Amino acid sequence: MVDFLSNYSIQKWLESCPQGYLEDTIYGHGADEREPEELLQNDDYREQQIRTTVQLIAGERCALAASSGLVNAAPDQASKTFLATQTLDEGRHVEIFTQRLFDLGVKPNDLESTIATYINPHLGKFAEVLLEKIDKKDFVAGVVGQNIVLEGMAFSVFEMLHAGAEAANPKFARTLSGTIADERRHVGFGENRIGDLIRRYPEKKPEVQRMQRDMTKHMLATFHEAFARNGGPAEARPSAPQKGKPAPTYQGLNMAEASNEEMEGALSATVLKEFKTRLGRIGLEYQSPV
Amino acid sequence: MTEADNPHELGEAEFRATVHSFEFWFEAVEGYLHGRPYGVSPGLEEVDLTERQRDGLITTLCNYCVGETAALDASSGMIGFAPDRGAKIFLATQVVDEGRHLEVLLHRMKQLGVADPDAEIARRANRSLLKFKDRLLEFVDARDWEASVFAQNVILECLEFTVFRHHAGTADPVTAEMLRGIVSDERRHMGFGENDLGRRLLTAPHTHDRLYKIKRQLDSLVLDTFAETMGELGIEREERPDLAGDYLAAVARLGFRS
Numbered sequence: 037m038v039d040f041l042s043n044y045s046i047q048k049w050l051e052s053c054p055q056g057y058l059e060d061t062i063y064g065h066g067a068d069e070r071e072p073e074e075l076l077q078n079d080d081y082r083e084q085q086i087r088t089t090v091q092l093i094a095g096e097r098c099a100l101a102a103s104s105g106l107v108n109a110a111p112d113q114a115s116k117t118f119l120a121t122q123t124l125d126e127g128r129h130v131e132i133f134t135q136r137l138f139d140l141g142v143k144p145n146d147l148e149s150t151i152a153t154y155i156n157p158h159l160g161k162f163a164e165v166l167l168e169k170i171d172k173k174d175f176v177a178g179v180v181g182q183n184i185v186l187e188g189m190a191f192s193v194f195e196m197l198h199a200g201a202e203a204a205n206p207k208f209a210r211t212l213s214g215t216i217a218d219e220r221r222h223v224g225f226g227e228n229r230i231g232d233l234i235r236r237y238p239e240k241k242p243e244v245q246r247m248q249r250d251m252t253k254h255m256l257a258t259f260h261e262a263f264a265r266n267g268g269p270a271e272a273r274p275s276a277p278q279k280g281k282p283a284p285t286y287q288g289l290n291m292a293e294a295s296n297e298e299m300e301g302a303l304s305a306t307v308l309k310e311f312k313t314r315l316g317r318i319g320l321e322y323q324s325p326v
Numbered sequence: 327m328t329e330a331d332n333p334h335e336l337g338e339a340e341f342r343a344t345v346h347s348f349e350f351w352f353e354a355v356e357g358y359l360h361g362r363p364y365g366v367s368p369g370l371e372e373v374d375l376t377e378r379q380r381d382g383l384i385t386t387l388c389n390y391c392v393g394e395t396a397a398l399d400a401s402s403g404m405i406g407f408a409p410d411r412g413a414k415i416f417l418a419t420q421v422v423d424e425g426r427h428l429e430v431l432l433h434r435m436k437q438l439g440v441a442d443p444d445a446e447i448a449r450r451a452n453r454s455l456l457k458f459k460d461r462l463l464e465f466v467d468a469r470d471w472e473a474s475v476f477a478q479n480v481i482l483e484c485l486e487f488t489v490f491r492h493h494a495g496t497a498d499p500v501t502a503e504m505l506r507g508i509v510s511d512e513r514r515h516m517g518f519g520e521n522d523l524g525r526r527l528l529t530a531p532h533t534h535d536r537l538y539k540i541k542r543q544l545d546s547l548v549l550d551t552f553a554e555t556m557g558e559l560g561i562e563r564e565e566r567p568d569l570a571g572d573y574l575a576a577v578a579r580l581g582f583r584s
Contacts (some may be wrong), residue, residue, distance in 0.1 A: 037370025046426045047363055054352050055360060059516070062349065100405065100414065104421060107402035113428060116398060120425025123402060128348040134411065144343075147411075 041114035043224050050119040057217050064132040064214045069207035071139050084266050086140050088197070090154040091262065092133045095190055098163035100126040102182040105170035109178065118225055122183075125218040134212055156261055162186075162254035165247060176233050177244045182228025184314050185251045189220040192307045196299075199286045200269025223314065231318040245323045248315065253325035256304055263300040342521075351419035358507050365430040365507040367502050372437075378560060383501065384438055385558040386493070387550075388450040391431050391443070393486055396459035398424035400478045403466040416518055423511040430504050437500070450509060452558075454550035457481070460499035461544065472526060476537045481521025481544050484576040487512040489555065492567050520580045524550055527581070536545050548573060 042048075058064070072105040075081045103122040110116040134147065142150050166181040194216045201209040234241065269291065283292035287302040294302070344350055359365065375383065400419040408414045416495040435443045462482065487509060494505040527534055552569040 046422065046429050049422075050359060050426075055356070058352075100418065104402040104418065106406035107421065108399045113395075113432065116395075116424040117429050120398060120402070122422045123405070124348065124418045124422040127405075127415045130411065131348050131415055144339075274428075 041112075041118065041229070044114070044118035044121070044221070046117050046121055049221075050255060053121075053125070053218065057215055058257055061210070061214065063135040064128075064211040065207045066210060068212060071136075071207060072205055075205065076141065082214060083142055086137060086142065086150065086160055086318065087154045087266055088262075088269070089133055089136050089140065091131060091156055091159055091258075093151060094155050094159050094163070095186070096126055096129040096133060098166065099182065099186055099190070100130055101163075102166055102178060102186070104176060105167075105173075106178045106182065109159035109170075109173035109175040110326050111175060118229075122225070125222070129215050129218070132215075136208070136211065136285055156258050158254045158261060162251055162258060165250045165254065166263050169247060170254055174245075176230060176237060176240050177247050178228050179230050179233075179313075180244050180318070182245055182249060183222050184230070184318070185248055185255075185311065187219050187222045188228065188310050188314055189255050189307050191223060192310060194219065196286050196303055196306075197269050197283050203284060219276070227317050234319045237320050241320060246312070248320070249323035249325050252308075252311070252323070254326065255307070263296040263303075266316055267296045267299070285325070335430075335580075337517065342412050346416035346518075348415065348419065351416075351514075355423075355511070358510050360506070362503070364433045365504040370499055370503060372500055372534065375498060380415060381439055381475060382558055382560050383497075384435060384440060384446060385450045386555060387431050387435050387438075388443075388447045389452045389455055389555060390486075390490075391428060391435075391447050392451050392455050392459060394424055394427040394431060395483040396462055397478060397482060398428060398487075399459075400462050400474065401465050401483075403463070404471070404474050404478070407471060409471060413522065420515055420518070423515070427508050427511070430508070433472060434501060434504060434547075435500055436502065450558075452554045454547045458544060460549040461547070472523065473540055475519050475522050477544060479515050480523065480577060480580055480582065481541065481548065483512050483516045483519065484573055484580070485503055485548050485551065487516060488569055488573045488576055489552070492569060516576075516580065518546070524581065537582065541577070545574075 058065070071085075075085060101125050103119055105117050107119045107123065110119055120231050136291070137147065137150065138144065166186060169177040169181055194212050198209050198212040198216065201212065236245075262267065283290050285291060286294075286299070287306055289298055291299070308322070315322050361367070398421065401417050401424055405414050405417045408417055409494070432443050435446065440446050462474070464478045465477050490509045490512065491503045494502045494509065497505060523533075523537070549570050552573070556566045556569070
């Protein structure tokens with residue numbers, strides 16, 4: 037365990053993240069990158085992007101509360117220091133997505149009201165299930181909920197958004213690629229650290245699996261409502277500027293042509309497959325909410 | 327120098343948004359951490375320590391670890407009840423700073439031949455500092471923002487700033503460079519405490535009396551910690567630096583007189 041945790045030290049984090057893939061970025065993107073003019077001038081696009089970004093902020097606020105709350109519950113110094121890096125990663129994500137709202141024209145004074153207007157209520161319930169475990173300082177459930185379920189969901193959502201934005205919005209795509217790199221590290225820690233704890237405390241399994249089931253239920257409801265309201269990523273639509281590149285694809289679907297149901301199905305299937313794989317690696321069985 | 331280079335030229339809201347950001351943190355730490363793994367330049371050579379010096383240094387580092395663990399647990403816990411986004415993000419940067427301090431101190435202990443740092447810390451921890459840690463975490467558990475910021479970002483940071491700065495002046499080169507990096511972080515943390523509480527005191531002067539009472543409780547633990555630390559380092563009474571005076575002056579500069 038000590039060797040594995042040494043890969044998650046703050047020194048390694050400093051070298052690979054702020055001094056690595058974030059070097060020369062401002063709020064996660066290149067200094068000269070901007071939101072596309074076409075997006076800023078189209079009220080429909082802009083509102084869709086604001087709605088999407090609000091969900092990212094809500095998810096990252098939950099992750100910040102969860103990772104910081106877990107530091108105090110961590111059973112060893114190495115886990116504490118990893119969670120310290122995760123806390124700052126999540127704080128950075130809150131910051132860069134908040135900045136994106138400002139870039140999309142939201143005034144700082146309107147930030148909280150904009151979030152309240154657009155937040156998906158199911159995402160709020162998803163966060164409540166996790167934060168209840170954090171409040172109880174339940175390290176095992178907290179890390180599974182945060183680093184496997186929440187981060188696993190975020191990872192797949194970011195990848196889908198990245199696929200949609202890559203051609204049409206390089207600024208947003210670059211911002212997402214930095215967060216994807218962070219999430220990959222967080223998921224890796226969760227898998228490696230918790231497998232050992234689940235083996236040591238098998239009596240925790242039913243409670244943790246119940247939490248996973250409840251979080252999954254709210255996640256799927258979040259996806260359903262988001263696709264029903266917003267559809268797929270705005271930049272992937274047929275009318276979006278693709279800068280002469282072919283339409284983006286996600287899980288084999290042409291994102292410009294796929295229906296909302298198809299996109300929702302593709303994202304849900306991707307996340308659930310990831311959950312099953314990752315939960316299996318730590319000795320837990322995926323619990324379907326249906 | 328432009329406004330972006332000098333945040334003190336910004337308006338209050340913009341100033342806070344700037345200094346309580348990941349971007350500001352990274353620009354600040356990059357200067358003194360880049361190319362210095364575990365806070366120390368790779369070419370810096372060790373000097374020979376006597377067994378007594380080595381043992382005293384290990385005890386001191388153990389106590390620094392107690393202080394940094396207290397700061398890590400407290401700053402991370404405070405994010406959950408911080409009053410605004412800027413404070414949460416600043417605290418997230420502080421969490422990583424405190425985690426880094428703990429990591430470099432543990433790394434230094436291993437360089438000094440300590441096989442099981444956790445066991446050494448448990449054996450050598452200073453009782454007054456442990457009491458201080460408990461008191462600080464009580465404020466955090468009670469989600470008492472003013473008391474937590476005061477105990478952590480004013481009192482604990484002033485204590486660490488004072489001790490580390492003095493120690494960096496007399497320590498071996500490797501320990502000294504590591505401590506100077508930590509002191510640079512502490513300045514930023516103290517600045518946050520001063521700024522946050524300063525604004526609160528302007529609008530709620532009665533808060534001062536409450537914080538003053540907390541200070542009186544904590545001062546005795548801080549002063550006992552100094553006395554024990556210098557005893558552990560084997561410094562003769564007449565040769566001891568006036569850490570208590572320096573600490574009280576540092577806290578007074580933040581507006582909290584004895």
